[in-house]
Amino acid sequence: MDSLLLILGFVCMIVGIFGSFLPVLPGLSSCWVGLLLLHLTKAVYNNYWLLGITLLLTIIITILDYIIPAKGTKKFGGSSYGVWGTNIGLIVGILAPIPFGVIIGPFVGALIGEMIYDSTNHKRAFKAATGSLLGFLASSFINFMFCVIYFGIFIHTTWEYRNLLF
Numbered sequence: 191m192d193s194l195l196l197i198l199g200f201v202c203m204i205v206g207i208f209g210s211f212l213p214v215l216p217g218l219s220s221c222w223v224g225l226l227l228l229h230l231t232k233a234v235y236n237n238y239w240l241l242g243i244t245l246l247l248t249i250i251i252t253i254l255d256y257i258i259p260a261k262g263t264k265k266f267g268g269s270s271y272g273v274w275g276t277n278i279g280l281i282v283g284i285l286a287p288i289p290f291g292v293i294i295g296p297f298v299g300a301l302i303g304e305m306i307y308d309s310t311n312h313k314r315a316f317k318a319a320t321g322s323l324l325g326f327l328a329s330s331f332i333n334f335m336f337c338v339i340y341f342g343i344f345i346h347t348t349w350e351y352r353n354l355l356f
Contacts, residue, residue, distance in 0.1 A: 192231040196348065199227035203341045210333035212292060214284050217255075217333045221340040222248045228344055233351050244340065251336055255329050262325020263300055268318030275303020276322040297323040 202224030209215030222244055229236050263272045279299015283291035300322035304315035 192233050195227045195231045199224040199344065202227060203337075203344050207334070207337045207341060210337045211330045212284070218248050218251055218336050218340070221337045221344075224344055225340055225347075228347055234347060240343070244343070247336065251332060255333060258329040258332075259296065259322055259325035262321040262323075262328070263318050264321075266317045266321025266324075267314050268300060268304060268321055269307045271303040271307035272300045272315075272318040272322060273303070275299035275301070275306075276326070278303075280326070293323070293326070296326045 202220045205215055206217050206219070206221030206224060209217035209220055211217075225244060226241060228234055229241060259276055260273045263276055276296045276299050279295040279297065279302070280292070281295070282299065283293070283295015285291075286295065288294065297319050301315055301319035304318045305312070308314065
C-alpha cells in the first residue's frame with residue numbers, strides 16, 4: 191500500500207509541475223496532494239506542521255493565481271474587457287494547436303478585449319495586453335517555484351525514509 195501511495199504521490203508531483211504553467215492541469219494543489227499521499231504512508235511520520243503550512247501556502251497562491259493576471263491588466267491601464275479577454279484568450283490558447291498558445295492567447299485576448307472596449311486607443315490596448323502577459327508570466331513563475339519546492343520536500347522526505355518505504 192505504501193508503494194502505491196508513493197507512486198501516486200510522485201505522479202501528483204509531476205502533474206503539479208506541468209500544471210504550474212499549463213492551466214489545464216492542477217498545479218500547486220496537485221503537488222500538495224502528492225505531499226499528503228506521501229505522509230499517508232505508514233513509513234513516513236505525519237508532520238502536521240509541514241502539511242498545514244504547505245496547505246495554507248497552496249490556498250494563498252491559488253487565490254493569487256487568479257488575481258495577479260487581472261491586476262497586471264488593471265495596472266497597465268486595462269479595463270474589465272481586457273481581463274475577460276485575458277481569461278478567454280487563455281482558454282483558446284490552451285485549446286489551439288499553436289506553439290506557445292498558453293502565452294500568446296492571454297496577450298491576444300486582452301488586446302482584442304481592449305480593442306472592443308475602445309477601438310481608437312491602440313497604444314492603451316497594447317499596454318494593457320502587455321500587463322496581462324506579464325501578470326500571467328509572474329503567476330506561472332510563482333506557481334512553478336512553489337511546485338519545485340514541494341517536489342524538493344517530497345524527494346527529501348522520500349530519501350529520509352527510503353529504508354522504510356522500499
